[in-house]
Amino acid sequence: MNPFQTLVLLYLVGMMSVDLSVLYYVLRKPLVSRGAVLFTSSILLYMSLEAMDLGYIIFRHGSLLEEPVTLTLASVPALLSLKGRDSVIRWRSDLRLASVLGLTLVLDELSMGYLYSLGFGPDLNPLVSSVSNPAFGAMMLADAVFFLALAGVRDLREISVFTFAVSMSFMPNVFISFPRYVLLVTSVLSSAVMVVNIVTLYLLQMKSASFNVQLLSFSLAGLDLFMMLGLVTLSSGLGMELISTSMIISMVWYFVLVLHNFPDRRTNLGLKHALTFLALVNLTELVMGLGNSVLGFTVTNSMYNHVGVQGMGNTMGKTMSMSPFSNPFWWLFPMDPLVMVSSSFTHMLASTHDLLLTLVYTSYVAVMATTMTPFYVIMMGAEMGFLVYERYRNVTRIKGWTLAILVGVPVFVWLIPYYTNLYVFGMSGMIFPVTVLSFTLSLMGIALASTLFGKRAYCNLVCMSAHMWSNAFYDRFKPKRTHRFWEYFRWFPFTLMVITFVYWALDELTQSHAEVDPLNLYGMFTLNYVWWFFFFLTPIFGTYSCSRQGWCGFGTFVGLFNKVLFKVRAKDVETCRSCNTVECEGACPIKIEVREDVLSKRYVNRISCVGCGDCVESCPHENLIITDVRKRG
Numbered sequence: 307m308n309p310f311q312t313l314v315l316l317y318l319v320g321m322m323s324v325d326l327s328v329l330y331y332v333l334r335k336p337l338v339s340r341g342a343v344l345f346t347s348s349i350l351l352y353m354s355l356e357a358m359d360l361g362y363i364i365f366r367h368g369s370l371l372e373e374p375v376t377l378t379l380a381s382v383p384a385l386l387s388l389k390g391r392d393s394v395i396r397w398r399s400d401l402r403l404a405s406v407l408g409l410t411l412v413l414d415e416l417s418m419g420y421l422y423s424l425g426f427g428p429d430l431n432p433l434v435s436s437v438s439n440p441a442f443g444a445m446m447l448a449d450a451v452f453f454l455a456l457a458g459v460r461d462l463r464e465i466s467v468f469t470f471a472v473s474m475s476f477m478p479n480v481f482i483s484f485p486r487y488v489l490l491v492t493s494v495l496s497s498a499v500m501v502v503n504i505v506t507l508y509l510l511q512m513k514s515a516s517f518n519v520q521l522l523s524f525s526l527a528g529l530d531l532f533m534m535l536g537l538v539t540l541s542s543g544l545g546m547e548l549i550s551t552s553m554i555i556s557m558v559w560y561f562v563l564v565l566h567n568f569p570d571r572r573t574n575l576g577l578k579h580a581l582t583f584l585a586l587v588n589l590t591e592l593v594m595g596l597g598n599s600v601l602g603f604t605v606t607n608s609m610y611n612h613v614g615v616q617g618m619g620n621t622m623g624k625t626m627s628m629s630p631f632s633n634p635f636w637w638l639f640p641m642d643p644l645v646m647v648s649s650s651f652t653h654m655l656a657s658t659h660d661l662l663l664t665l666v667y668t669s670y671v672a673v674m675a676t677t678m679t680p681f682y683v684i685m686m687g688a689e690m691g692f693l694v695y696e697r698y699r700n701v702t703r704i705k706g707w708t709l710a711i712l713v714g715v716p717v718f719v720w721l722i723p724y725y726t727n728l729y730v731f732g733m734s735g736m737i738f739p740v741t742v743l744s745f746t747l748s749l750m751g752i753a754l755a756s757t758l759f760g761k762r763a764y765c766n767l768v769c770m771s772a773h774m775w776s777n778a779f780y781d782r783f784k785p786k787r788t789h790r791f792w793e794y795f796r797w798f799p800f801t802l803m804v805i806t807f808v809y810w811a812l813d814e815l816t817q818s819h820a821e822v823d824p825l826n827l828y829g830m831f832t833l834n835y836v837w838w839f840f841f842f843l844t845p846i847f848g849t850y851s852c853s854r855q856g857w858c859g860f861g862t863f864v865g866l867f868n869k870v871l872f873k874v875r876a877k878d879v880e881t882c883r884s885c886n887t888v889e890c891e892g893a894c895p896i897k898i899e900v901r902e903d904v905l906s907k908r909y910v911n912r913i914s915c916v917g918c919g920d921c922v923e924s925c926p927h928e929n930l931i932i933t934d935v936r937k938r939g
Contacts, residue, residue: 854897
């Protein structure tokens with residue numbers, strides 16, 4: 307470290323210490339002098355512009371003549387503080403004052419980051435250099451801790467803003483001058499914190515409909531998406547301009563949020579608000595999974611001198627780049643989804659010469675390739691697992707089954723589909739190909755479990771749709787009604803599934819090796835594409851549309867076993883007959899006519915019933931119970 311670099315470090319540490327000390331002295335109380343805030347802005351401007359001058363003079367051999375100009379500019383807020391009569395204000399209630407202070411803080415952070423980049427690198431364009439260094443990350447982390455402590459009240463909004471800033475401080479471009487494995491570690495850490503941030507946004511949506519909360523939720527979800535898009539471009543080798551721009555804009559908005567309280571008036575939330583929020587959050591998760599999987603695949607294979615090997619057979623009609631088992635991280639980053647997407651686009655366009663068809667097919671591959679990566683599944687499992695836990699806390703009569711769903715998340719959505727060749731519909735065969743034997747054993751196991759416990763054994767415990775929909779947030783999107791058409795329609799996807807399974811089994815037994823694996827194509831198209839379309843549009847189609855509308859043939863298959871031992875039974879039929887509220891039918895996500903079935907045969911065991919137990923939980927008379935092999939009614 308040369309003397310100039312030592313000077314830079316000492317200046318930055320001193321500058322940050324002075325900044326936080328001044329901010330604490332001025333903003334530690336809710337009421338503060340307007341002139342004091344403006345004078346504080348001038349102090350911050352003096353220090354930030356001095357940092358830029360220092361870097362320009364030392365490392366760019368600039369002229370000292372720019373000093374008077376920058377000092378004059380920094381004096382503007384102080385001069386404004388002398389204009390007019392001073393007054394005492396609530397500093398978080400004045401948007402203009404908060405904007406002035408926020409912009410000076412942004413300039414302060416960027417100038418310190420730029421000075422560090424001039425001394426230590428990377429010396430790129432000022433936009434990228436100012437945020438792509440560890441000094442910027444350290445400052446954002448310090449700001450996050452400082453403003454959380456300054457807020458005093460540790461409510462969910464403060465935690466949400468805090469995690470937003472922390473995730474920004476560990477973005478991989480901040481550590482671009484470090485070894486590549488550091489980029490991967492920090493990217494995973496940043497994404498983990500962002501998942502916590504998204505969970506807080508879900509909880510805020512559940513708890514409050516105020517303008518303040520909605521503005522916070524929508525803006526942070528949108529900026530999370532923006533930063534993750536930047537991560538994809540970085541991981542793909544397309545430069546750091548997008549991720550740097552997203553972080554600067556996110557930093558500006560962060561300071562606005564911590565320095566100003568927006569009106570807390572109640573707002574009317576409609577369908578478009580729910581759709582927009584879910585679209586932003588789900589797109590963020592998809593892009594996060596894509597960016598980290600691409601980065602993880604590239605970094606880990608380059609670390610162990612691998613370039614990826616051809617494997618996984620012909621899942622999408624082409625082989626794809628796979629991590630060899632000699633890469634110790636093959637289990638987390640087994641494939642490069644970006645290679646799958648780009649090669650599928652090229653292959654389809656060359657085969658069909660139809661751009662529209664190619665784009666449709668490529669969108670399918672993009673969603674499928676991302677949602678089948680272990681990183682994405684682990685990330686989503688952790689996020690939705692917490693929301694299932696929130697449901698567990700709120701229910702009283704189905705706690706045991708909700709706990710079973712919580713345990714089933716890692717076992718049936720991650721461990722079994724990825725690291726065995728057992729068959730879980732739409733999820734298996736990504737790493738270890740499914741064989742006729744393992745497929746047969748899996749179906750026998752699923753049939754046995756569904757016979758003993760009903761359809762819930764699969765559709766509520768194994769399939770990821772239960773983990774995504776059976777939680778505290780999505781309960782609000784239960785449909786209002788259904789149509790008898792779906793009772794007939796469900797047999798069409800079921801028949802198509804049976805034909806696909808038979809065709810695949812014959813292909814495997816005769817070793818014909820079809821160009822496209824029908825088992826994976828049908829299963830992944832249903833679960834990783836069609837299902838995601840309905841999941842994105844849950845506010846329109848409602849929860850469990852897969853079972854209610856019957857477009858999941860596998861759900862219909864396991865539903866047949868509801869007819870054996872499983873029943874939602876009434877303790878007393880007359881209690882149901884005299885009930886005026888019929889809350890069981892309102893709570894049912896499938897919209898089964900519970901009372902009609904109970905009055906006619908004392909129980910419910912329709913093929914469409916997923917056994918979620920919401921009808922049991924909602925019954926005000928505690929008159930409904932679930933019976934299966936453990937408890938016969």
